[in-house]
Amino acid sequence: MNALSVAFKDILILLRDRGQIIMLFLVPMIFILAFSAAFSLGEEMEEQVIVVPVVNLDPGGEMSTLLLENLNRDRGIQTEDYGQAEAEAALNDQTASMLIIIPANFTADVKAGSQTELRLMYGPEASDSEVEAVRLVVEGVAADLSLETQLVEGLSRMGAMMSDAPPEVQVFTAERIRIQAEGQFERGKTAPLVSLTSKWPDQITQGRADFSASSLSVAGFAVMFAFLAAQITASSIFDEKKEGTFRRLLAAPLGKPQLLIGKMLPNFVIAIMQMVILVAASILLLPLMGQEAPSLGNSPLGLVLVTILVALCSTSLGILLAAIARTESQVGGMSTLFLWVAGLVGGAFIPAFVLGDFLNTIGKVVPHYWAIQAYTDLMVRGQGVADILPELGILAGFAAVFFVIGLLRFRFD
């Protein structure tokens, strides 16, 4: 009861502080709107047509012609025929950033069911995003082509065998043909006839496949600003000590655990309110700005669990900051470090898969990273609680470590 009185009083004080309210709710919303808009712009820019030189060493071949037709079919790529020497010169003098080489026996190899290789070459000036975009398109078209060819080939063989046999002994019934087609399809998936030699890091392809500007922004900034509540808790404890009210509370018949719980409760409540308000406001406001509303995924329970653990991490961090900081400015400094730097490396501003290996590895030492990963799994990839158990465990671990260290080092005097 006394803990609730302390918590109620702190919330009352917070509600009178317009600056804090703006920082807690309005600033993250502005970040979400701005970054969602920026990421959406990036997506639109990626839809621009990329001109790619092609050296076709199988000119007039049925399969190479089909490949080029498919590449140019509304996939954001426009091919241009080059001679080999001319293309390599263009690559060297940087008038072209990449080129595709179709091998000489492409049609024959594909038709014969032999493996063949398309080559994607790029120069030093090639932008990573363009190379990746072209690679994905070529890989997709090549896979379709080999699958289609294998299916047609297999079915043609069965058709020929059926036509030679008398009706009473025909063994290739409709059922057998279906089984054969499925087998060909599976083989085409696992062993494509046409392969690409270039390869991009896995995290890029994964990220690109799962990208959702609004969901990532909401998850990132809601997590980042949830940790602002920790600063408010630590500052509130410091203010109480400075003003003498902490001493007055300790002189009251109020146990130290009740006092600490009373100081922690508002942080917990605020962090949860922040998440709920930011998600709700994003769902309402982003479509009004012509952007996609964030998805809530398929697991409300998962969202609740992650939100509770983020709030617990933030709350425990507040106690830890109050325990280890010796001055008010140290609270400010450490909180800034945790809010902005940990937010950055944890993937709040820019998705972790874009940050590169180094920052991505550093990011794993902050709770933000795991919270954002969990939200992304739930909201963007549509996964469930079972899929985010590792993230939930790690967040619970962070909360426990922050709390235990904070409690051990907390000074009531």
Add this chain to the structure above:
Amino acid sequence: MSEPILVAQDLKKSFGDLEAVKGISLQIARGEVFGLLGPNGAGKTTTISMLTGLLEPTGGQITVDGLELESHTNEVKAKMGLVPQELALYLTLSARQNLMFFGRIYGLKGKELRQRVDEVLEMIGLSERANDPVKEYSGGMKRRVNIGAGLLHKPEVLFLDEPTVGVDPQSRNAIFESVEALNRAGMSVIYTTHYMEEAQRLCHRVAIVDEGTLIALDTPTALIRSLGGGVVIIGIAEGAPEELTDRIAQVPAVRSAIRSDGELKIETQRLQEGLMGALDITNQLDVRITSLEILEPNLESVFLNLTGKKLRQ
């Protein structure tokens, strides 16, 4: 002395190698206003912190109304009220919100809480402005709310820690009147200050603390009487003869004379006679006087006489 409400026995507190309180024993009677005097750093605040349960003593025992503080912490705390030296208030909240909060943490609720808050607002004269944020109040008004917050639960013992620091004369008088009214209503008050005139006016008994030790404990009148007619401190130049001290001690109006570090401290029965006698003897012995200080009989002089230090150092 009537039955004690608070008993402290051999209280000690150390911070590392520093011994802040070196074994203080006190008994506060019910309905008594008890002054705890001493200069800054004497150990007053540490003693108060131990008596109110804020600091755990390194040694000793505290009982309030027969209950041991260590084993009945919350019950004992409920019997005490603390008015800290700082303005321990939430400045963005109103006086009413502050009082409601402090009342709640002492277990008051509902109608009883609202009624007590109204009574205290009336007592501190802030009913009219009860809903204004405390930050908009004058210094004296804030001090009154600070005291009010310690009274809501009607404590049996009220600790007032330097309540008049930085207060204008008018508010200071209002605080004195409040303390006297509370005491008339039966409340025991422990009042720390380094203003002697406050202790002389308000306190039934006074304890003087210096360097963590209790150096005197009595009524203000008895402590002042112990100075006799007053004390004269004469600075003497090097080479004064040894017989000087003995001859001054034999002057009829002089109680005692002690010589140390180039000074002669003379306690008198009658100040004027004693002073004149001492000056005659210094003339006869041709002793050069380098300084002369006369301590009128009051608590300030008692402290100076006991410690060689001024209270406001």
